[in-house]
Amino acid sequence: MDFSLTKEQRDIKRAAAEFAKKEFKPELAQAYELEHRFPREIYKKAAQLGFVGADYPERIGGGGMGILENVLVVEEFCKADSGIGMAIHLAYIPSKILKLFGTTLQQEQFLAPLVRGDWVSAVSFTEPDHGSDLTHMETSLEEKEDGFVLNGTKVFTTNASYADFFIILVQDQQDAAPGKGMTTIVVQRDSSTWLEGSMEINEIPNKMGLRMTSSGEVVFHNLKVPKGNLVGERGRGLLNVLDFLDESRIEIAAQALGNAEGAFIKALKHGRERTQFRKPIIDFQAVGHKLARMWSEIQSLKWLTYYAAWLCDTRTDTMSGALPLFTSMVKHHVPERAKKVIDETITIFGGYGYFLEQEVERRYRDNRIVEIYEGTVEVQLNNMVRILKKLNLDFIRSTLI
Numbered sequence: 261m262d263f264s265l266t267k268e269q270r271d272i273k274r275a276a277a278e279f280a281k282k283e284f285k286p287e288l289a290q291a292y293e294l295e296h297r298f299p300r301e302i303y304k305k306a307a308q309l310g311f312v313g314a315d316y317p318e319r320i321g322g323g324g325m326g327i328l329e330n331v332l333v334v335e336e337f338c339k340a341d342s343g344i345g346m347a348i349h350l351a352y353i354p355s356k357i358l359k360l361f362g363t364t365l366q367q368e369q370f371l372a373p374l375v376r377g378d379w380v381s382a383v384s385f386t387e388p389d390h391g392s393d394l395t396h397m398e399t400s401l402e403e404k405e406d407g408f409v410l411n412g413t414k415v416f417t418t419n420a421s422y423a424d425f426f427i428i429l430v431q432d433q434q435d436a437a438p439g440k441g442m443t444t445i446v447v448q449r450d451s452s453t454w455l456e457g458s459m460e461i462n463e464i465p466n467k468m469g470l471r472m473t474s475s476g477e478v479v480f481h482n483l484k485v486p487k488g489n490l491v492g493e494r495g496r497g498l499l500n501v502l503d504f505l506d507e508s509r510i511e512i513a514a515q516a517l518g519n520a521e522g523a524f525i526k527a528l529k530h531g532r533e534r535t536q537f538r539k540p541i542i543d544f545q546a547v548g549h550k551l552a553r554m555w556s557e558i559q560s561l562k563w564l565t566y567y568a569a570w571l572c573d574t575r576t577d578t579m580s581g582a583l584p585l586f587t588s589m590v591k592h593h594v595p596e597r598a599k600k601v602i603d604e605t606i607t608i609f610g611g612y613g614y615f616l617e618q619e620v621e622r623r624y625r626d627n628r629i630v631e632i633y634e635g636t637v638e639v640q641l642n643n644m645v646r647i648l649k650k651l652n653l654d655f656i657r658s659t660l661i
């Protein structure tokens with residue numbers, strides 16, 4: 261057993277930490293937060309240094325690395341600043357569907373400008389009446405001689421107001437059984453690529469956190485796009501989404517990991533420096549024990565997340581059926597426990613923790629969404645139960661635990 265990262269992994273982790281330290285200035289972060297602005301300048305610089313699409317093919321300018329390397333970048337970015345870190349990650353993670361299922365041409369067309377930091381991506385699965393339940397979409401796809409026509413409404417699409425392209429989950433066959441007959445298709449923001457119809461984007465304001473991103477409603481009015489926009493096989497849409505989620509949920513968990521680590525560092529510093537009753541508050545057992553427990557928590561979250569990423573990267577036939585058990589495990593467990601760590605940080609900061617200035621209440625607000633998007637905690641637990649019910653007990657006993 262070897263717990264150490266490779267030299268390449270240590271280098272990328274260190275480089276991401278150094279970049280974040282230099283670029284994610286607290287006053288800049290506060291400005292982005294208060295102005296509800298996407299940190300585009302930092303996103304572009306991050307992309308130019310190879311932090312965007314570390315797992316994308318080298319052929320289109322990606323890093324040719326794995327999920328673990330992406331996790332290390334996301335962890336360091338969110339450790340430095342939850343808002344900037346999450347906004348940067350959410351700008352490129354939707355495009356992963358094209359990494360997995362896009363044609364060479366689509367990868368060149370969409371992923372190359374993305375890894376240069378010129379483009380931002382979005383993904384639209386959720387609809388007003390279909391959130392956790394993605395087994396049927398109201399947004400329809402109709403084939404015409406020269407293209408595909410989309411009609412319907414998506415909600416909560418992150419980056420909607422500035423994304424250059426959207427990956428949409430649509431119902432291709434109306435009478436298909438639940439979970440069947442869906443397709444993924446890419447739609448560009450640039451209206452010159454549309455053949456007919458229109459796409460309307462309405463900002464959904466006043467989010468609890470994640471204020472450096474936009475959230476929008478995306479409405480398709482007989483929008484006709486070229487046939488070449490289909491992503492992957494027709495009718496395999498939900499399976500594409502599930503394969504995407506197997507990778508993306510691990511990286512999303514890394515957001516919460518970094519958020520918790522950044523909070524812990526702040527809590528420890530404050531515990532050592534803040535004095536009351538003529539001694540540092542860390543010397544009060546109630547505070548010291550909190551910090552000790554937070555340390556234990558962070559270590560467990562970190563190694564769980566790295567392990568899930570490593571399993572995903574080194575996927576074997578034997579393990580592939582069990583992978584969602586680990587993906588869903590980190591996607592529910594890491595944000596839930598990270599929330600506790602950040603909450604304790606607010607306690608350690610006392611009244612100062614309640615104000616934006618110290619940046620810990622923002623971490624709490626930003627982190628809260630990690631439990632919800634890409635499948636709620638309850639959905640992750642349901643996934644795990646589904647697999648635990650079926651997996652061979654000997655395999656669980658001998659291989660998984």
Ligand SMILES: Cc1cc2nc3c(=O)[nH]c(=O)nc-3n(C[C@H](O)[C@H](O)[C@H](O)COP(=O)(O)OP(=O)(O)OC[C@H]3O[C@@H](n4cnc5c(N)ncnc54)[C@H](O)[C@@H]3O)c2cc1C
Nearest residue numbers: 383384385386391392416417418632633634635636638639
């Ligand atoms: C800030 C933000 C950004 C987002 N970004 C995107 C994005 O970019 N693209 C996108 O497509 N979507 C996005 N979403 C949508 C997000 O993925 C959904 O909100 C989420 O999947 C939950 O769906 P819902 O809100 O419809 O809740 P519902 O599905 O209505 O769930 C409500 C509650 O019921 C519970 N529940 C539902 N079904 C079950 C069940 N079977 N068993 C147990 N409990 C259950 C849920 O866990 C939850 O607690 C975003 C959401 C937010 C808030």
